[in-house]
Amino acid sequence: MVRSPCCEKGGLKKGPWTPEEDQKLLAYLKEHGHGSWQALPAKAGLQRCGKSCRLRWTNYLRPDIKRGKFSLQEENCIIRLHALIGNKWSAIATHLPQRTDNEIKNYWNTHLKKRLDKMGIDPGTHKPKVDAFGSGSGVLKDAAHLSHMAQWESARLEAEARMVRESKLASNQLGFPSPHQLFTTTTAAAAAVPPVRPKCLDVLKAWQGIVSGKFFVSSDSLESPTSTLNFSAVNSVVEFHQQSSVAIPPPQFPVCNITCKGEMGEDVSNQMAPQVKEALDGSISVHGMSAYTTENAWALDSFEAAANENASIGNIAEGLSAIVPYNCGEQNASMPGEKTATSESCGGGGNLEDLQGDYWNSLLLNLVDDPLLQSVMITYQGK
DNA sequence: AAATGGACCAACCGCATTATG
């Protein structure tokens, strides 16, 4: 692909921006908006390439950027998301709206990576380093289990990031926000506007189906985040109901045609319970059934194990709890590996394995406590 | 006081993807 010609032009200034240059750029953007970044430097009287101007704006001058130290919550968020999706900084940044992908990337490289390293956690895989040689500890097995979930979550997060990008693009095309708005919006005004959660492809809606026993996860469906769930044309009706304290928002996905096929390929959309169909509408596609294998469908295992133990099967959290290696008291909201009274008191002795175990506990428990997950806490009835 | 090394982070580079004519 052809490289941007602006980078090849000579005579353009490089290196750190001066306050005067920042002023020129800000003044121009305030007046005109960016329009074409390529044409901007000449119009704004800057000896920079458009790319440099765009970068300066997005990484530094934008008014909605929060600068300064990362909070514990932000750190946790970065670690969790990195564990799930890796170096997808822009995707991670969509979950930390006031931080830029560059800032998050830098923070990861200079702080968090080293911290995990010191804990004996491989920052690349988020697995304990000692297990790289096959010790086969429970932690590693659970890590393998989590990796399946990570694939699903990864696909969802990337889709979310894409949707955010698309909505931003749509906003630009509609002329919103205007340059004036960008510079005059107060926090109070911003607070008055309810935050709009990006639309997401919610895998957990599919899990509802898994819990119900209507949907089976084939071996290869968990191999790839882009593969589909499979639908079994069993004709009994499943009932879902919401927990009183958790309101499930109305479907926020654009309605799309879903095709539900049974074992013989026949269309069985009309055999689905309305709730199931609604849950799946716009989030995933549903295709023919293939064999469920216990080896790979860990999620179903977890839920079914819970079901066997408890006649009224629990919710997502219970299903996930089943794979937590050793649940050590209350959720630790602090940085993984940073000991709290709770974790100390229940045997977190401070050796490497404990530290790594705490790390995994924290990762998993944070997932359980994730608002994204909580938003679809479903109680299953009548199996 | 000078040299050295590490931490930090803004900015650059170049490839990938998307938009446009």
Place this chain on the structure above:
DNA sequence: GCATAATGCGGTTGGTCCATT
């Protein structure tokens, strides 16, 4: 459908600051 421009993204570099020797 193709070529090119524009933009997005992740990896890397290089300058600055600060602590240590």
